Amino acid sequence: MLTSRSIVAAARIANNASSRGKYFQPREDTPIAILNHATRPVVAQEKSPGMESLIGEIQRASEDHPGEMLSMSNHGEELRTLAKIVSDRMLNEVGHIRNVVNPMIRTIKGVVEERRSEIAGNNPLNMTLMQVVVQPIYLQDAMRAQIENYAGRNANKPDKKSGLEGRLLEDVNYENIFEILETPNPALNTAIQTLLTDVAASGILPIFGVTPKFGRELYTNYASVLSFLFLRALEAGKHPRFKMADFSTEERTYLARLKAFYGRDVELILTNIEQDLGDNRFYMGCDYDTGTIYVNDVKYRRWLEMKRDEGACMEAVIGALYRKNVALDLDMLYNMPSEAVKLYERGEALHKSNTRALTTKEVERVTERELVNYFVDTETDPGIRNERVAAVRDYFKDRANRLYTNESQDAFIERATCKLVGQGTDAYLIFTEMQTYLNAAENQDRNMSDAGAYAVVRLLMRWIACQVTCVDRPRYNNLSKIVTGKFEAQAQ
Amino acid sequence: MNEHELANSITTLANGLELAAKVIENLTPELNIADQSELVSIAETELNNELINRSE
Numbered sequence: 001m002l003t004s005r006s007i008v009a010a011a012r013i014a015n016n017a018s019s020r021g022k023y024f025q026p027r028e029d030t031p032i033a034i035l036n037h038a039t040r041p042v043v044a045q046e047k048s049p050g051m052e053s054l055i056g057e058i059q060r061a062s063e064d065h066p067g068e069m070l071s072m073s074n075h076g077e078e079l080r081t082l083a084k085i086v087s088d089r090m091l092n093e094v095g096h097i098r099n100v101v102n103p104m105i106r107t108i109k110g111v112v113e114e115r116r117s118e119i120a121g122n123n124p125l126n127m128t129l130m131q132v133v134v135q136p137i138y139l140q141d142a143m144r145a146q147i148e149n150y151a152g153r154n155a156n157k158p159d160k161k162s163g164l165e166g167r168l169l170e171d172v173n174y175e176n177i178f179e180i181l182e183t184p185n186p187a188l189n190t191a192i193q194t195l196l197t198d199v200a201a202s203g204i205l206p207i208f209g210v211t212p213k214f215g216r217e218l219y220t221n222y223a224s225v226l227s228f229l230f231l232r233a234l235e236a237g238k239h240p241r242f243k244m245a246d247f248s249t250e251e252r253t254y255l256a257r258l259k260a261f262y263g264r265d266v267e268l269i270l271t272n273i274e275q276d277l278g279d280n281r282f283y284m285g286c287d288y289d290t291g292t293i294y295v296n297d298v299k300y301r302r303w304l305e306m307k308r309d310e311g312a313c314m315e316a317v318i319g320a321l322y323r324k325n326v327a328l329d330l331d332m333l334y335n336m337p338s339e340a341v342k343l344y345e346r347g348e349a350l351h352k353s354n355t356r357a358l359t360t361k362e363v364e365r366v367t368e369r370e371l372v373n374y375f376v377d378t379e380t381d382p383g384i385r386n387e388r389v390a391a392v393r394d395y396f397k398d399r400a401n402r403l404y405t406n407e408s409q410d411a412f413i414e415r416a417t418c419k420l421v422g423q424g425t426d427a428y429l430i431f432t433e434m435q436t437y438l439n440a441a442e443n444q445d446r447n448m449s450d451a452g453a454y455a456v457v458r459l460l461m462r463w464i465a466c467q468v469t470c471v472d473r474p475r476y477n478n479l480s481k482i483v484t485g486k487f488e489a490q491a492q
Numbered sequence: 493m494n495e496h497e498l499a500n501s502i503t504t505l506a507n508g509l510e511l512a513a514k515v516i517e518n519l520t521p522e523l524n525i526a527d528q529s530e531l532v533s534i535a536e537t538e539l540n541n542e543l544i545n546r547s548e
Contacts, residue, residue, distance in 0.1 A: 002506045006513065009536040010505035013543060014498060022547055023501040035507035042499035054495075058503050083514035090515065091522055449524045456523065457535050460515055464508040465542035473497065 001076060002039075002062040007055045023471045030467035031082045038062075038075040086463075090456055093425045101422045101431075108370045108413045115362050123351050125344065127318050131297040132219050132284055135198070137191035138273050142183070147228070147270065150263035157210070158257040161250075165208050171240045172207070172230075174200055180238050181229045192229065195222055210265065213272050216284045216294055224269060228262035231255060280306070280334055283317075288324045293317060303334065311338030319344025363409045367416050368396045374421060392420055411435075430455040505543075509536060 014024065026033035040061040042054070062075045137143050172180065174196075181192050199205060199222055207230050209223030234255065237243055244252060282299035286292065295317065304312050316337035320329065322344075333340045371392045379385035395401050395416065403412040414435075418428035433455035437443055443450070512535040520528050 002503075002510050003513070005532070006506040006509040007502060009509055010502045013505050013536075013540045014501040016540075017543070017547065018498055018501065023497050024504045024543070025500060026504050026507075031511060032504060032507050035511065036500075036504055039503055039507070042496065042503065054499055054502065058499060058506060061503070062506075079510060079514055083511055083518055086511070086515045087518035090519060094523065450526070453519070453523045453525045453531060454534065456519065457512070457516065457531050458538055460512055461535050461538035461542055464512055465539060465546060468504060468508060468543065470543065470547035 002059055004055055004059065007058050011054070017470070018473075021473055023473050024468050025471060027467050027469050031086070032464065032467040034078055034082065035075065038078045086460070090460065093427065093430065094452065094456065096422060096425055097427050097430060101417055101427050104370070104374060104421050105414055105417045108367050108417060109410060111366050111370060112359075112363050112409060112413065115366060116359055119355055119359060119362070123355075125318060125322055125347055125351060127291040127293055127322055129300075129314055129317060130292050130294045131300060132216055132294055133297045134219060134273065134277065135191070135195050135222065135225075137188070137195050137225060138270055140188055140191050142185045142188040143191070143225075143266075144270060146232070147263045147267040150260060150267045153260065153264050155257070155261045155264040157261045158254055161254045164247075164251055164254065168230075168234065168239070168242065169205075169207060172205070174205065176240060177205065180233045180240065181226075182233075182238075195225070198222070199226070211269055213268055218269065218272060218276070219296070224262055224265040228259065228266050231259040231262060235259065281330065283321070283328075283330055283333070286321055293321050307334075307337050310336065311341045313337070313341065315344040316340035319347065322347060359409070360403050363412060364396060364403055367413050368392060371417065371420050388420075391423070395420055426459055429459055433458045505539065508539060512539070 017024065026036050042057045042061050178193060178196055182189055206223035207227050211221045211224040212218060233239065235244060277298055280299055280303050282296045282303055284294035284296055316333060320333035320340040320343060372389050375385055375388040375392065379388055403409065414431050415428060418431050422428060434451040437451040437454045513532050516528055516531050516535065519525065525531060
């Protein structure tokens with residue numbers, strides 16, 4: 001039996017339409033037509049003011065009267081049966097979306113996201129500046145004072161004394177090295193500690209190695225200065241195991257020559273650093289594999305200070321250096337940094353447009369590949385499998401199905417997956433309705449479950465509306481008013 | 493004829509709404525519907541909107 005709620009709501013719609021001269025009737029052979037056939041004809045009352053409420057009339061007409069009319073079906077039973085068929089179909093659709101379409105969309109979005117991260121990571125402008133610091137020990141007057149005597153001396157490194165250097169280092173480690181190298185000068189000690197912190201980070205204690213005199217290693221390889229300080233400490237009796245008296249004359253001579261060599265070496269290092277810091281050419285090389293640009297910290301900071309008004313900044317350095325196979329124009333960088341900034345901005349704009357074009361193609365390619373894989377993996381019947389795979393290929397060949405420029409990549413993936421994996425269902429319609437619902441400002445506090453229910457109802461009502469046809473008739477304003485008045489009164 | 497036609501019009505729409513209400517009732521546990529009555533109201537509004545769209 002029809003409920004008064006349905007009849008009152010239907011009357012509101014029907015009256016509204018009748019005031020515009022329109023009436024509704026079911027299309028033939030539809031579920032609504034079946035339900036209408038299970039409702040007895042409503043007997044029209046000519047005298048409107050005295051007529052019985054149409055709600056009651058219609059309700060009575062839909063009551064089940066077993067045996068009264070053999071040709072009529074039972075309204076309640078028809079309603080239950082039809083509702084079950086529709087509910088089952090809806091549940092199948094929702095189940096397919098939940099269990100197949102949605103996970104598939106998530107998978108494809110995940111693969112696309114991975115690819116997107118890879119592309120973003122390949123941005124040529126994703127370079128970092130490594131500021132190569134000048135160790136304070138090289139700028140210490142106390143250090144300079146210790147090696148001044150070696151200036152201009154011709155000191156070659158003596159041939160190695162078998163086993164001696166190894167023995168000297170046996171009891172030396174990160175824990176006691178500062179204790180050994182410590183001097184009476186606090187400022188020099190602070191510089192030694194800073195140096196040792198850097199050495200500890202590298203994991204190697206390079207005593208008895210030799211520092212290169214040019215390039216980045218002049219600043220980053222501390223072998224010579226450490227060796228000199230170590231031999232000076234040995235001479236001062238600070239070695240944890242050996243005193244100078246423990247060595248033979250030959251060994252002491254060797255150690256004295258070695259110390260002289262390192263003294264001269266450190267003096268050369270200090271001179272070279274002093275000379276190097278005299279100009280502004282701060283660029284020290286670039287590792288394109290790791291995207292690292294090395295700059296001399298002192299000179300770079302000085303350049304920033306001096307050329308700030310002319311555009312000196314990190315972007316200028318990257319702009320001048322990010323292109324691997326282009327001849328370096330360091331003069332431009334040092335003297336006209338604003339020109340290098342323009343190169344950076346141009347590179348950035350180019351990368352953005354490349355990324356967009358690339359990801360559009362990538363998204364299409366990844367989506368097609370994942371959908372093909374899905375059917376290959378899940379469809380056991382070879383005939384149906386081939387048919388599905390061909391449908392995927394055809395879908396992506398069709399220009400109308402490409403990723404539109406005004407469409408988000410997520411929307412593209414959802415559309416393709418719903419249409420191909422959700423084939424034969426209303427997956428795309430439900431998905432779109434859910435998105436619209438969730439995007440609405442008034443639904444901010446709603447969840448996916450609410451959105452799913454809403455989408456199903458929207459789909460359901462479209463389906464029901466399709467079963468109803470609208471017929472134009474002359475207007476019956478008086479009747480409309482009477483019926484509306486009665487319904488409104490009853491509804492209240 | 494006019495009253496009869498109106499009554500049929502109302503019956504047609506009422507059957508559509510009744511079917512929708514029954515389907516919503518059936519789907520309530522599966523779709524975790526919190527407020528069945530709210531959805532029935534939405535159904536009524538949606539039917540009205542759909543029919544207006546289709547009849548114009």
